[in-house]
Amino acid sequence: MLDPLLSVRDLKLSFQTERGELRLFQGLNLDVGKGEVLGVVGESGSGKSTLAYSIIRLLPPNARFEGGSVVLGGKDLTKLSEKQMRDVRGRDITMVFQDPTTALNPVFRVKDQMLKVIKANIGVEGAEARVLAMGMLRNVELPDAAAIMGSFPYELSGGMQQRVMIAMALTSNPQLLIADEPTSAVDATIQVQILKLLDRLRREKGFSVLLITHSIAVAKEVSDRIAVMYAGDIVEEGEAEKVVDSSKHPYTQGLVKCIPAPRARHESRRDLATVPGEVPDLTDPPPGCRFHPRCPYVMDVCRKTKPGYWKAGDSHALCYLYEGGKA
Ligand code: SF4
Numbered sequence: 001m002l003d004p005l006l007s008v009r010d011l012k013l014s015f016q017t018e019r020g021e022l023r024l025f026q027g028l029n030l031d032v033g034k035g036e037v038l039g040v041v042g043e044s045g046s047g048k049s050t051l052a053y054s055i056i057r058l059l060p061p062n063a064r065f066e067g068g069s070v071v072l073g074g075k076d077l078t079k080l081s082e083k084q085m086r087d088v089r090g091r092d093i094t095m096v097f098q099d100p101t102t103a104l105n106p107v108f109r110v111k112d113q114m115l116k117v118i119k120a121n122i123g124v125e126g127a128e129a130r131v132l133a134m135g136m137l138r139n140v141e142l143p144d145a146a147a148i149m150g151s152f153p154y155e156l157s158g159g160m161q162q163r164v165m166i167a168m169a170l171t172s173n174p175q176l177l178i179a180d181e182p183t184s185a186v187d188a189t190i191q192v193q194i195l196k197l198l199d200r201l202r203r204e205k206g207f208s209v210l211l212i213t214h215s216i217a218v219a220k221e222v223s224d225r226i227a228v229m230y231a232g233d234i235v236e237e238g239e240a241e242k243v244v245d246s247s248k249h250p251y252t253q254g255l256v257k258c259i260p261a262p263r264a265r266h267e268s269r270r271d272l273a274t275v276p277g278e279v280p281d282l283t284d285p286p287p288g289c290r291f292h293p294r295c296p297y298v299m300d301v302c303r304k305t306k307p308g309y310w311k312a313g314d315s316h317a318l319c320y321l322y323e324g325g326k327a
Helices: 048-055 082-088 110-122 126-139 145-149 158-170 188-205 216-222 240-245 250-257 320-325
Strands: 004-017 020-033 037-041 063-072 093-096 176-180 208-213 225-230 233-239 309-312 315-318
Touching: 004 048, 004 208, 020 037, 020 048, 020 063, 020 208, 020 233, 037 048, 037 216, 048 063, 048 176, 048 208, 093 158, 110 126, 110 145, 110 158, 126 145, 126 158, 158 188, 176 188, 188 208, 188 216, 208 216, 216 225, 216 240, 216 250, 225 240, 225 250, 233 240, 233 250, 309 320
Parallel strands: 037 208, 037 225, 093 176, 176 208
Antiparallel strands: 004 020, 004 063, 225 233, 233 315, 309 315
């Protein structure tokens, strides 16, 4: 990995719920290199979006930070005041959300929303801000920037709205862009275009990307490295191609089996394969390896004690199959 831009160390986070305490992260570690795309992959409920919101410290009131550090460019974000954190959000770290139709305000024109974001994030107003906004809209390959500026979000397609969101996220030249399922609300053709666009912008501007996605195939396409998350644990991490083409952890192997064959790409989601079993209820998690109730290779020790994070071939895996690094 390149020099780390972001280092998450020993992150512990829980939630108070009606069913009791939900202990999601119990010492999570993660690095994103400078200029790198790290894909974080997992099913719904794995904790990948919560990881993103932990980094930018936008968590619901029932969340409890229990320890650890989140260091961005040498600055520990967990130690900043809320005011300092507001400067980090929107300037150093920006985010592109899953569904642009809910992220963009439907009653304001694109122009008003972009100018407001530019003023809030970098303090630029008036003609200078308009020039910056128009330039960013062109940079995200929107054909007629002036017309887009004057449009309401509902007048734009989903793909165009997502490009507007990307343009807004990049106006402050962030160090880190968090993209939370940025293509799940658009169709497959637009998905490829958006991913290529993000890749081009990242190469040109040099920011890092934390890509949150449920699709390991999407992650492989655009990421340098992949971290696979299951029930709040990073269970496998390594170079994107290695993680997908020679997966080590049984959960990753299950996700890879779910990648639809090309001929199945037009089947409905209902027909696509899923990893057998369900993500556990983390108010009452299984002891030992959290994946053991779904694992085809489960051993006695897996049911009792949590495995270590061992070297597994070219990757690392949280699994007894690689105990002591015997890959
Ligand atoms: Fe399966 Fe055991 Fe590895 Fe968990 S530690 S993934 S149960 S083999």
